Amino acid sequence: QVQLVESGGGLVQAGGSLRLSCAVSGRTFSSYTMAWFRQAPGKEREFVVAISRSGGSTYYADSVKGRFTISRDNAKNTVYLQMDSLKPEDTAVYYCAATPRSSWYAGRYGYDYWGQGTQVTVSS
Numbered sequence: 001q002v003q004l005v006e007s008g009g010g011l012v013q014a015g016g017s018l019r020l021s022c023a024v025s026g027r028t029f030s031s032y033t034m035a036w037f038r039q040a041p042g043k044e045r046e047f048v049v050a051i052s053r054s055g056g057s058t059y060y061a062d063s064v065k066g067r068f069t070i071s072r073d074n075a076k077n078t079v080y081l082q083m084d085s086l087k088p089e090d091t092a093v094y095y096c097a098a099t100p101r102s103s104w105y106a107g108r109y110g111y112d113y114w115g116q117g118t119q120v121t122v123s124s
Contacts, residue, residue, distance in 0.1 A: 022096030
């Protein structure tokens, strides 16, 4: 059983930064493609970014490109999301997701495992 636990959310002013972490337990972390999604109130869950198994490739949504950075530490079974230049429209619950497939997916149904989410609130 794979478990994902996010942490690092909180309240920040516009222009500020936060770093989210997602700790993964269970089977071999390095065999999973990882991603971050987010869901704002009343909206669909949307893709933010994905990272390949080795960490050598990343894929960003246009809305966060240049402001967010995903990374992973396979020795620590953890994936990170560094969020800089935050905007009020970044306010959402952020979810970590994993798939054992080598491909990344922008759709939520491409991922088999999910964390419980962590709230990020950006004030103007």
